Amino acid sequence: MLNHRAAHLSFEENHRYGYNLVLFKNGSLLYEGTCRLIVENLEKLVNRDLSPTFPSGSNTDSIQRSQQGETFLKALRKLWEDHTAGLQKLKDILNYMDRVYTKSAGVPEIWDKGLLLFLKHIIHPPISTHIISAILDQIRTERDGFVINRSAVKGCVEVLLQLSDPDGPSVYKRDLEPAFLQESELFYRAEGEKLLESCTAPEYLTRVENRFDSEEARTHHYLSASTDEPLREILKQNLLTPHLTAIMEMPDSGLDNMINLDKLDDLSRLYKLFLKVPEGLTALKKAIKESLIRRGKEINMSSTPSENTDPFVDEETGSKGKGKARARPNAAAQTLTLALKWVQDVLDLKDKFDNIWMKSFRSDRELEGSLNEAFRSFINRNEKAQEFISLFVDDNLKKGLKGKTDTEIDIVLDKTILIFRYLDDKDVFDSYYKGHLAKRLLNNRSISDDAERGMLAKLKMECGHQFTQKLEGMFKDMKVSADTMEAYHRHIGDVDAQGTEISVIVMTSTFWPVSDPSPSYKFPEVLIKPAESYKQFYLSRHSGRRLTWQPAMGNADVRVRFKNDKYHELNVSTFGLMVLVLFEQLGESDFLTYKEIQDAVSISDADLQRTLQSLACAKYKILKKHPPGRDVNVDDAFSFNLDFSAPLYKIKISTVASRVESTDERRETKEKVDGERRYQIEACIMRIMKDRKHMVHNDLINEVTRQLAHRFHPNPLDIKRRIEGLIERDYLERCEDKKSYNYMSDLSSLSDLR
Incomplete structure (x- = not known):
């Protein structure tokens, strides 16, 4: 049977011989004799089939060594198949011995004994060394990019998985897997360093992804599935974990470059690989946040106006300096241009990172939090952010949305709300927005009442009814x-x-x-x-x-007659009308000094200078200034320009915009807002205390902060000062524990809180 002659033997006769030997107490003779035959056959097979295929150690060529290893592994597999085929026949013939003798003698059944004899006489040095070396050579060859005979490796791995010492691990787990993992550790440690030096970031990520896929396929096709997890850990610890920062900071190809060039596939691959290691998502969150903040800082810097801006621009030639036609100071126009550019740049940046977040980062909520923190950080670092957003809305609601559908208008307003949502001090935005809305309503500049109310509804949804109460009151007043x-x-x-x-x-x-x-x-x-x-x-x-x-908030249409009975209808400010009327009864050569005009109308210096600049120094010079110049001084004089001529019948004389807020003026605005906040904090404290009656200090601070967050983020020290002030005025009392407060007064009696 071990010599492949079973076809010439009688199964019934041999089974009876085995049965009788056991029956007549000769089981030991039968068992031991069978084991000797198995060992003799194994030695014969090794000498005949396996030994000639041992790989030559002197051959250093990797391809030839791989081929020799393949031949050896095939021979080993053939030997195993011969051995197990003979064992199966012996098991069938000696089944009575297995049922009776082996159990009473406490020895393994003949099949199990045959496997143990194979392990003892075949899987031992030097054969076991050749087996491990041949399998590792095959894997190394495949890792280097060559094709191998996987079935040869798989056949031997299956042998090693079936062989084990009594109550011990399989030979695969005991010998092959540790050697394979050690080999893999060395290979991928060197691989990581090599790829880092020779590849760009996208190439590195592609190579690493391919390595993960190939190793997964390897364990699936011809290694044990139990090897998959430790092998993946080796890949992570050598290709990813130590190189996370280096990959993202690669010059001209790292994270910033991928973002700049919208390499969504590469970013998706980076995210997928980084997600495999515990430190990966944290590193990516930090890097993406820093990249976004850096881009935001650049946008903020680009929104800073030039310090040496000429306040006048020639509207006919576009040149600066002296010219025959001077436009009004362009500081406000420059601010508007910067505001529109800043908001649009932020919106473009938001769109860019939202697209990356959805398509490459699979809408990861943790990354979304980092992106939101980054936007909030750089937006609130721009001290003009609230004004710029309000100017952007103002420009769009005046002219920017003209010709757009309701859906397109809604998209623009929704995007603006996205930026507004990041503002910490929304009450500052409210201050600017009220001013801009007032001008739109009073000057009838809104192109869409529906769009105005749509924006109002979005603000109400974001911040509540109290935030928009005054804005709604303005619409009601107009009606x-x-x-x-x-x-x-x-x-x-x-x-x-x-x-x-x-x-x-x-x-x-x-x-x-x-x-x-x-x-x-x-x-x-x-x-x-x-x-x-x-x-x-x-x-x-x-x-x-x-x-x-x-x-100061009005305007007038006035019909003016010039030389040769030529008429023009001028749209001027109310102040402009008050000044023009003074020249109605004057002769052509008569003039009024600045002081005479001021005495006649009693307008403040700032408003009067702006009004006279509009009438005498802008594009349409209705008045003549003596001496000529672009600035209005208190010692100037003015006369009516009878020679004025223009191709248009109706002319709008825009009032020179007031200067952009200086540092001192901006500080004054902040002080006004801070004053408003003081009242709001006190009112909030009293609303809370009236409802709760008693509160611990920290709980009160947290609740006030939570309730006011929709308008601004109050400083805990400011809240504490307001609490102290209310205690001094006997609206609250401090408890004996010095850590909590009691409510003392009815809110309706707090007339001095507002």
Whole structure:
């Protein structure tokens, strides 16, 4: 049977011989004799089939060594198949011995004994050394990119998996796997260093990904699945973990370069590989955050205006300096340009990183948190962020959305809200937004009432009703004013006896960003009569109210006659009308000094200089300045320009925009906001304490911070100061433990909190 002659033997006869030997107490003779036959056959097979195939150690050529190893492994597999085929026949014939003798004698059954004899006589040095070396040579050859006969390796691995000492691990786990893992450790340690020196970041990641795939395929096809996990750990510890930072910081190919060139596939591969190691996601979060903040800083720096900007630009030639036609100072225009560019750059950056996050980073929530932190960080480092966002919305709602569909408008506003959401001090944005909204409403500059209300709805959704209460009040005032004007016109007719048509918007002082006007404004006669007429009409309908005129926020259309009875209809500010009326009765050569004009109209120096610049120094020179120049000084004089001519009949004389806020003015704005915050913090503290009655200090600080977060992030020290102030005024009391407070007063009685 061991010599492949079973076909010539009688199974029944041999089975009976075995049965009788065991029956007549000769089981030991049968068992031991069979073992000797097995050993003799193994020695014969080794000498005949296996020994001639031993790889030559003197041959150093890797390809030839691999071929020799393949031949050896095939021979070993053939020997195993011969051995197990004979064992199977012996097992069938000697099954009575296995059932009776082996159990009573305490020895392995003949199949198990045959495997142990194979292990003892075949899998031992030097044969075992040749086996391990041949398998490792095959794997090394395949790792170097050559094709091998996987079935030869797989056949031997299966042999090693089936062989084991009694109660011990398989030969595979005992001998082959440790040697394979040690070999892999050395290979991939060198591989990591080599790839790092010779490859770009995308190439490195591709090679590493291929290594993971090839090793997974290797363990799946011809190694044990139990080897997969330790092998993956070796790959991680040698190809990824020590090189995470180096990969992302590779010059001209690292993380920044992938982002710049929108290499989404490479970024996806980087994310997938980094996710394999515990430190990978942390390193990626840090790197992506730093990259985003660095880009944000560059955007912030690009939004800083030039210190030596000429305040005037020739609108006809675009040149600076002296010229025949001077535009108004361009500081405000420059600020608007910078604001629009800054917001658009931030939006583009947001779109870019959102696209990467969704397509390459699989919408990972942890990475999303890092991205949000980075955006919040650099946006709030720009002290003009709130103003810029408000200017962006203002520009879009005035003209930028013209011709766009409702869906496109909604997309623009949604994107703006995304940036607004990152602002820490939303109350500062509110201050700017109120001012810009007021100008749009008063000057009828909004192109879409639906878009205005859509933006208002988005702000309300973000920050709550209190945030938009005053803004909604402004819209309500506009509606009520329009209805009131209709009633007024029905009352007196569209035009009064002097031919002056008046349109009045009544603004609730608590809603609109209006300053207290000078009580000494001197309106010309042409304005006094209609103003008084409207005032009497309004007060007759609303008792107990007080009207205060705000000429700085108004405008007028006036028909002006120049030389040769040529007429132009000018749109000017109310202040501009007050100044122009002074020249109505003057002769062609008559002039008024700056001081005379100021005495006649009682306008502040800042407003008067801006008004005179608009009329005498801008593109359309309705007045002549003496001496000529682009700046208005207190010793200048002005005369009416009868020679004025323009191709247009209707001309808008834009008021020179006020200067961009200086450092001191910005500080004043901040102080005003801080003053508003003081009241809001105190009111919030009292609302909370009225509801809770008693609170621990830290809990009160946290709750105040949480409730005010939709407007600004209060400083805990400011909250503490407000608590101390309320204690001094007996609205709160400090408990004996010095760590908590009691509520003492009804909120409705706190008249000095606001």
